[in-house]
Amino acid sequence: MGKKLYRFISIAVLGIISSIIILKSDTEVNSYDLSEKTIEVMNDQNDENNENKEEAKEQTTKETTWNLTSLYKDKASWKKELKKFSKDIKELENYVGKVTQSDKHLSYALKIQEDLDKRVESLYAYVSLNRDINKKSYEFIDMREELNKVYREYQPICSNLELEILKLSDSKFNEMMKNKNISTKYGMYLKDIRRNKKYYLDSKEESLLNKTGNLTSPKEIYELFTKMDKKSEMNPSEYAIALESEDRDERKKAFENEFVLYNDNINMLSGLLTGQVKKNIFYSEVRGYKNSREMYMLSDDIDSKVYDGLVDTVSKNLDGLHKYVKLRKEVLKLDKIYSYDMYTPIVNPTNDYIPYEKAQSLIYSSLSPLGKEYGDVLYKAFNERWVDVYSNDDKVSGAYCLSVYNNHPYVLLNYSGKLDSVSTLAHELGHAVYSYMSCNNQNYSNAHPSIFTHEVTSITNEALLYEMLIKNSTDDEQKAYYITQYLDLIKSTLFIQTMYAEFEQQIHSRAEKGENLNVLVLNDIWGELLQKYYGKDFTVDQLSKVGWSRIPHFYNSFYVYKYATGCSAAIAFSQDILSNGADNYLQFLKKGGSNYPLELLNQSGINLNGTKPIEKTTEKFNSLVNELEKIIKK
Ligand SMILES: [Zn+2]
Numbered sequence: 001m002g003k004k005l006y007r008f009i010s011i012a013v014l015g016i017i018s019s020i021i022i023l024k025s026d027t028e029v030n031s032y033d034l035s036e037k038t039i040e041v042m043n044d045q046n047d048e049n050n051e052n053k054e055e056a057k058e059q060t061t062k063e064t065t066w067n068l069t070s071l072y073k074d075k076a077s078w079k080k081e082l083k084k085f086s087k088d089i090k091e092l093e094n095y096v097g098k099v100t101q102s103d104k105h106l107s108y109a110l111k112i113q114e115d116l117d118k119r120v121e122s123l124y125a126y127v128s129l130n131r132d133i134n135k136k137s138y139e140f141i142d143m144r145e146e147l148n149k150v151y152r153e154y155q156p157i158c159s160n161l162e163l164e165i166l167k168l169s170d171s172k173f174n175e176m177m178k179n180k181n182i183s184t185k186y187g188m189y190l191k192d193i194r195r196n197k198k199y200y201l202d203s204k205e206e207s208l209l210n211k212t213g214n215l216t217s218p219k220e221i222y223e224l225f226t227k228m229d230k231k232s233e234m235n236p237s238e239y240a241i242a243l244e245s246e247d248r249d250e251r252k253k254a255f256e257n258e259f260v261l262y263n264d265n266i267n268m269l270s271g272l273l274t275g276q277v278k279k280n281i282f283y284s285e286v287r288g289y290k291n292s293r294e295m296y297m298l299s300d301d302i303d304s305k306v307y308d309g310l311v312d313t314v315s316k317n318l319d320g321l322h323k324y325v326k327l328r329k330e331v332l333k334l335d336k337i338y339s340y341d342m343y344t345p346i347v348n349p350t351n352d353y354i355p356y357e358k359a360q361s362l363i364y365s366s367l368s369p370l371g372k373e374y375g376d377v378l379y380k381a382f383n384e385r386w387v388d389v390y391s392n393d394d395k396v397s398g399a400y401c402l403s404v405y406n407n408h409p410y411v412l413l414n415y416s417g418k419l420d421s422v423s424t425l426a427h428e429l430g431h432a433v434y435s436y437m438s439c440n441n442q443n444y445s446n447a448h449p450s451i452f453t454h455e456v457t458s459i460t461n462e463a464l465l466y467e468m469l470i471k472n473s474t475d476d477e478q479k480a481y482y483i484t485q486y487l488d489l490i491k492s493t494l495f496i497q498t499m500y501a502e503f504e505q506q507i508h509s510r511a512e513k514g515e516n517l518n519v520l521v522l523n524d525i526w527g528e529l530l531q532k533y534y535g536k537d538f539t540v541d542q543l544s545k546v547g548w549s550r551i552p553h554f555y556n557s558f559y560v561y562k563y564a565t566g567c568s569a570a571i572a573f574s575q576d577i578l579s580n581g582a583d584n585y586l587q588f589l590k591k592g593g594s595n596y597p598l599e600l601l602n603q604s605g606i607n608l609n610g611t612k613p614i615e616k617t618t619e620k621f622n623s624l625v626n627e628l629e630k631i632i633k634k
Contacts, residue, residue, distance in 0.1 A: 064356065064389035066133070070407055071126040078126050078143070085119055086150045089157060092116060096160045100168050103179040109161060110186050114444050118405050120154065123147055125404045132396045132412060133388060162193050166200055188594060189445040195301070199287040209286070218275040219555035225269070226552065230261050243343040255340035255543075262549045269549040270519040277511045280557055292508050296558035300452050301596035306608055307501065307561055313611040314498040314564070315532070317618035321495050322535030324487060324625045329537050331632060337537060339530075339544040347480040347632075353417040356389055363426055366468035367461060370582045377433045380408065386432060387411045387425075401428045403435035405444055419485060426465045430458035438592025446594040452562050453597045457589065459570035460577075462489055467578060480631045483624050490621045493567035494614075499533045501561035503548060508557075522548055565613075569606045571620050572613035576605065 072078040095109040127147055131140035168176075173194065177183045182190070200206065234242060234254065242254035262269060280292035289295040294304055329337040331346040354362075360382055367374060381387060388395070391414040403409045409432040415421050434457040438447045466486035473479035506525055511517055523545035530540045530547070553560050577585055588604040598608050606613055 059356065060390045060392070063383075063385065064387070065385065066129060066388045066410055067385040068126060068129060071122055071129075071404070075139075075143070078123065079146075081119070082123055082146060082150060085116070085123065086153065088119075089116060089150075089154045092154075092161075093157050096157060097164070099161045099164050100172070100176075103176040103182060106165075106176055107179060107182050110182065110189075113158060113161070116154065118444060120147075120151065121404055122406055125402055125407070125410070129402065129410055129412075134394050135396055136394055165190060165193050166197055168194075185443050186445050195298070199289065201287065205286075209283075217555075218272045218279065222269075222272050222552065222555055225265065225272075229265075232261060233257055240343075243340065244345060246344055248341070251340045251344060252338075259543045259546060259550075263543060263546050266519050266546055266549060269546075270517070270522055273507070273522065273548070273554060274511070274517045276555055276557065277508055277517065280508065281512060291512055293505065293558050300450055300562075300598075302452075302598055303609070306565065306598070307505065307558075309609075309611050310498055310561060310564055310568075310614060311502050311505065313614040314495060314618065315502075317615065317622075318495075318533060318535065320618060320622035320625050321491065321533060322537065323622075323629070324491070325534045326537045327625065327629055327632065336539045338539055338541055339547070342534075345484070347477065347484050349419065350478045350481050351419050354419065354422055355417065356415055359415070359422045359425055362422055362465065362469075363429065366426070366465040367429075369464060369577050371586065373586065374433060374582070377436050378429060380436075381411070381429060381432055384408065387413060387428075389413050389415045391415070399424045399428055401431035401435065403431075403439070403448070405439050405447055408432075409435040423462050423465055423485070423489075426461040427458040430461035433457070434589050434592075437586075437589040441590040442592040442594055447592050449593040449600075450597050452566065453588075453593075453600060455563060455566035456569045456573065456601070459489070459493060459567050460573045460585070463571055463574035464577070467574065476631045476634065480628055483628045483631075487621065487624050487628070490567065490571070490617060490624075494564050494571075494617055494621070495533060497560045497564040497567070499529050500551060500553065501558075501564060503529055504554060504558060504560065565608055568613040568617045569601055569608060571617040572606050573604075575616065575620070 072081065092109065092112045095105060095112070098105055099109045100106060124147060127140055127143045131137075131144060134140055165173075173190075177187065177190070201209070232239070234257070239254055239258055243251050245251045245254075277292070280295070284290075284292045284295040287295065289298070290304075293307065297304055297307065325337065325342075328341070328346050332341060332344070334341060364375065364378060367378065386408055388411070391397075395414070396412070397414055399411075399413050401409055401411050411425075411428045411432050413421070413425060413428065415425070431454055434449065434454060438449055463486070466482055466489065469482040470479055470486065473482055503525060507517055507522065510521070515521075526548045527540045527545040530544060531538065548554070573585055573588075584604045588600060591600050591603070594600070595603075601608055
């Protein structure tokens with residue numbers, strides 16, 4: 001249960017049509033990294049996919065693939081369970097219209113729903129994981145469709161029950177919460193449902209709003225453009241490689257070819273993004289939120305001040321990033337530095353192929369500050385087939401972690417043997433161990449932390465990996481290389497995501513004031529932000545200004561800021577772990593989703609209502625840039 005069960009409101013407010021998507025985005029936490037984080041990260045991950053494929057094939061053994069029989073013995077057992085599940089949902093249906101009759105009714109219904117939710121999670125995991133390692137097979141697509149059909153019967157039942165709970169009067173609700181079984185096991189879940197009471201309209205209006213969810217959304221059209229109409233000469237991995245080229249003409253050409261595809265359609269793309277903004281304004285107005293941003297941020301119970309604090313604090317601390325850009329310009333010996341000069345390495349990679357076993361030992365040692373308990377879970381992950389390691393032609397690209405309450409989490413990798421891949425492994429294991437500890441220490445309804453805190457745990461692991469590599473590096477060149485990797489992590493997760501967040505806030509607040517948004521306005525805002533974040537050494541050319549049109553995340557509104565706050569919390573945690581030990585952090589992991597994200601972080605000493613963690617992260621960035629400069633100028 002937990003977050004994913006905003007079944008009644010998310011459909012209407014956010015325009016999410018298929019509820020199984022909600023389930024997916026909630027449990028398959030890291031699929032976001034792959035598809036929607038930054039273009040930079042996405043490309044890195046795709047890039048891993050194609051390289052060393054031959055080498056990888058040779059190494060695949062049973063131990064480096066998933067054991068899916070721990071979910072179901074075989075496909076027949078899955079089908080049998082689906083059939084049984086579709087019958088058992090009737091048991092819950094009996095409570096529609098009656099769930100709030102007494103605390104007993106409520107308590108029974110919640111228990112039945114919990115069991116069904118656990119089962120659907122496993123059903124989903126089996127078919128989805130199988131599909132991702134058998135992408136050419138239609139069988140799993142069909143099975144997924146069968147599951148969707150059943151889920152479409154199940155989901156409205158849950159929505160109806162949630163609506164009844166929402167409509168209860170405060171006094172009756174408080175009376176029911178006196179039942180300890182309800183309040184301890186389901187308190188957070190129920191509180192979460194009731195929080196939306198204020199914004200709930202009457203049944204007729206709600207039903208009308210629900211129907212608007214079926215209208216084609218800007219996001220769907222944007223995806224049709226990027227996936228179907230946009231005919232790139234290069235695939236994402238080739239594009240990433242070309243952008244990293246030492247040959248300036250080559251990277252410039254690649255950049256121009258890619259950006260021109262967006263520029264040629266820029267009025268349509270500005271119409272889509274403006275449509276997304278208008279849609280947000282519509283829903284926030286009819287529901288009575290202060291503005292669009294508040295509507296989205298309240299789903300994590302986060303005050304808008306956190307968002308403004310992030311943008312203000314990063315804005316005041318851009319010196320380090322400006323210095324990093326200047327250093328890049330000097331090392332590359334350029335008169336002017338443009339967007340297409342931002343990806344070629346300024347220090348040569350020093351690692352040869354890193355075998356998977358070596359990656360495991362790097363992970364063990366870099367995460368050893370987290371203590372034995374954490375190490376024991378890593379051991380399980382490596383030895384009980386949690387990770388599907390290597391690429392092959394039947395497997396999807398990228399990396400993710402999928403959490404299953406009745407089982408262990410599953411991690412998908414496309415391991416390439418490059419340092420990037422090792423940090424991706426550290427990242428995914430951050431999600432996996434967090435899921436595992438949440439599930440083992442919390443009951444089901446509190447065992448699904450939000451993406452907000454999930455990203456903290458994955459980035460903490462990456463930070464610890466780089467800290468160890470930098471500390472143990474044997475020569476200056478190696479050290480400089482690791483420093484640039486660490487810098488790029490903070491650059492792309494804190495600085496660039498904050499820039500995106502600032503853009504999103506600006507376009508929404510302008511539209512909310514009644515100002516017009518069009519290509520010229522969007523390009524100008526983007527150009528100004530590029531200049532602001534990269535500093536006076538950076539030259540903004542005309543084509544770079546359409547960069548906003550390449551960010552798919554703007555169709556998941558007010559989402560990117562979570563990466564930036566998550567990064568700050570992670571860097572603050574990693575510094576605290578290295579100097580004071582991991583007790584605080586482990587407590588945080590075990591608390592799972594038992595409270596709202598900021599409260600959980602606060603209890604572990606990371607106060608995101610203040611700006612300290614963000615300042616700490618920019619300080620870390622500055623000190624790394626200074627260290628890099630010292631080595632380079634030696
Ligand atoms: Zn992640």
